[in-house]
Amino acid sequence: MASLVELKPTAENSKFSQDIQTEKKLRKVPTLCSTRYGIAFIIHFCNFTLKAQSVILNITMVTMVNSNRSQMNGSAKRLPVDLLDGLNDTVKSFPMRGSAFGGQFALWEKWGPPCERSRLCTIALSGMPLGISIAILLGGVISQALGWPFAFYIFGSLGCVCCILWFVLVYDDPASHPWISVTEKEYIRSSMTQQVSFSKPCLPVKAILRSLPFWSMCLCGFSHQWFVNTLVAYTPTYISSVFNVNIRENGFLSALPFLAAWVVGVLGGQLTDFLLTKNFRLVTVRKLATVLGTFPPSAFLVGLPYLTSSYITSIALLTIACGLCPFCQSGIYINALDIAPRHASFLMGASRGFAQAAAILSPTVCGFILTQDLEYGWKNVFLLAFAINLAGLIFYLIFGKADVQDWAKERKLTRL
Template identity: 30%
Template sequence: MVQSRFAKFFCIPQRIILSIMCFSAIAIAYVMRVCLSVAITEMVARPNITLSSSKNHSICLADPSTPGSGGSHHSGGGEYHWSQEQQGWILSSFYIGYVLTHVPGGVIAEKYGGKWTLSLGILSTAIFTLLTPFAVQHGGHIALIILRILMGLGEGTTFPALSVLLASWVPEKERSKLGSFVFGGGQIGTVAGNLLSGLILNSYSWPVVFYVFGIASVVWFLIFTVLCYSNPGSHPFISTEEREYLETELGQLKRHKHLPPTPWISILTSVPMIALVCAQIGHDWGFYIMVSDLPKYMSEVLQFSIKDNGIYSSLPYLVMWIVSVSTGWLSDFLIVRKFFTITGARKWFTGIAAIFPAIFIVLASYAGCNKLLVVVWFTLAMGFMGTFYPGMKVNPLDLSPNYAGSLMAVTNGIGALTGVAAPVFVGIMTPNSSLTEWRIVFWVTFVIFVITTFVYSIWASGEVQPWNDGNRRSESAELGKIENNNDNEKQIEFHQKQ
């Protein structure tokens, strides 16, 4: 058998290899997404900040040891004179395209499998990343906004395709830990994007950032194309034992050639689904403010150097990743040992991922210019946010394994709208980049976290919804009709004999 012939070359189960490649897919997707947040601090020329103005606007002073510090601090930056509002639109433009391809990506992945839906989206994002320096140098901020929208179009298929792949490969008993591991790639990508961007910018010019990450993403595409497949039934390297195990745990491995229409009305009117969307909005608002604007806060308010900015901006996401992976295992343990139902686990971990970050983000704004304390509060905030992954992030797989891609497309797509709104909101609310202006931003985030978590904690569910098996009910109904017809024919034959 072809499968067993190649399987001997792999000592790791194929579902683990797929999970590792999916983890790295999210990681490089986030690297390409967030590296601009650090690079833009060196692309844009910042105005002089005098000692008096820093007091009036509550802007921290640079350390005396920092080059260029003193009564007047000028961080130099780059040659582009973009306002805070223009920078807000630049950072948010990615999510305009990102939202548009979520639903099409989910539908295509459900119909044809997740492999090419995921990999081609990443490849297109890599190409546009490589073109970023050319676009900026020849078209300015307008060209950059257009290019970022195109990047978003390519990357918008990522989460829907991943949900379809996980639904096709990961058994229910492994869903929390492998799902948390895979989706935790976003934190590692953010860590790598911030940290490596800071190190690169410390030694090279800003275009090098985009060249390095674009090339790395193309390499990922080539490896993923060779190693990964949409489902176990089509994988040439899977062992017979693993294939039979997954067939037992997941049922039919091959995707239906003629999937029934997605039950959109049932999905969009489902109470657990509406609660899921609310939780996604709350999480994404806080998350995108941190991803898009934390490096700007570190640079413009706290006056970190570009190297320190990369280090301290990445630290919270490293802790978030550790928490997301460890609590993924904890969630599965609690569910298997019957300490929590699936619904209870999703609600508790989602609540922890919202309430504690809401508190710590506000506390960071009151820490003033105490840089160590600010970093500690932000790190704790993002760390607790990691429990979001074994919470509501894997919830679409609970509600509807058959339509996990569409559910992820809806939740992640609507949530991504906050990625458009949040950076623009920050740009409008912080024209002077002051602590007092940022404090208002963090209080708004606090309120959004609390309201959306309240909705999820009441109406969320971890149970498979009735509309997930609509096609099976139709098939059962048809079988029932056939059986009834056969019974009627038998009764007629019996009466005729009588």
């Protein structure tokens, strides 16, 4: 553990020391009531809606199948719910979702002071587990009480509200925002003087494709999304098949792990920025957060099939496993802002789009495993998620960086 906290006079430490000094000089700048935090909460709501709309497909699909079951023939009646889940996750993996995540990171290039990026990004990203939990919690209730079409009406209306808030309140940078205070605008500008370039950067595609730190983000993000999508798609099915609980109770139990993930997601960013104020190396903090969000959750998930006799212990492990996942929001998911702040939106869109392939492959592969061997299917599904998650983590620990890469630095031309 001593190697994890070893302090060295690196460029990244010097950069964050300057950022912290800037923050101390401007303590009068508002935080939670500020414009930048307001934007973080708007993105939080957008991510909430984006994820809730995805998950609601899984829930309403089951209701739609049950409502039309009387019109189906015998073979259609036996259509596995797991395969339906796989089909739904394929639908929700359109490339536009990768661009949606990349687009929000373009804002933090101009709006996120380096000493606050972890907490701002995690506030925004924590809307995703909250969206999952609310969709699981209310989706079945809405479908039973009002009918499954109303689930689409309600969550679709939330998407319209998100669009209105975005168009009215979100601006590209502090300089163009009409309601930001002068003090906050100066604070953001001063803290990002060394990182933000106002010239249009040229995207070094070849250098990016040859960059191991970039690929470490992609592969670790893919492996982590495989694990997360396994939890999202199969947590309700696992609870139902193992513990034989009713639909309403299943909804509450399935939502509990993602409520824990929402809380940890918000607190994780606070912890990360706190460690940076204590002069921890930035790369150490990023990798430590990624380890906490990948290895313990995978290990807990592997132990679940061996604890089927203990109902309370199984639910507790499942909740802890899901709750620890958002630590990665302070690790790999904002690492692009460290290695290439001028190209962070492209890197995040590309890496997130690459990771979203797991939303297609994970339910499909896991559904096939469960249909082939029901007795040992859950063990194999969870063991596979552990192996993939561990492989991505190891690759990131070896090749991940947190300093600005040479290909991402601004080139200044001089004449002799």
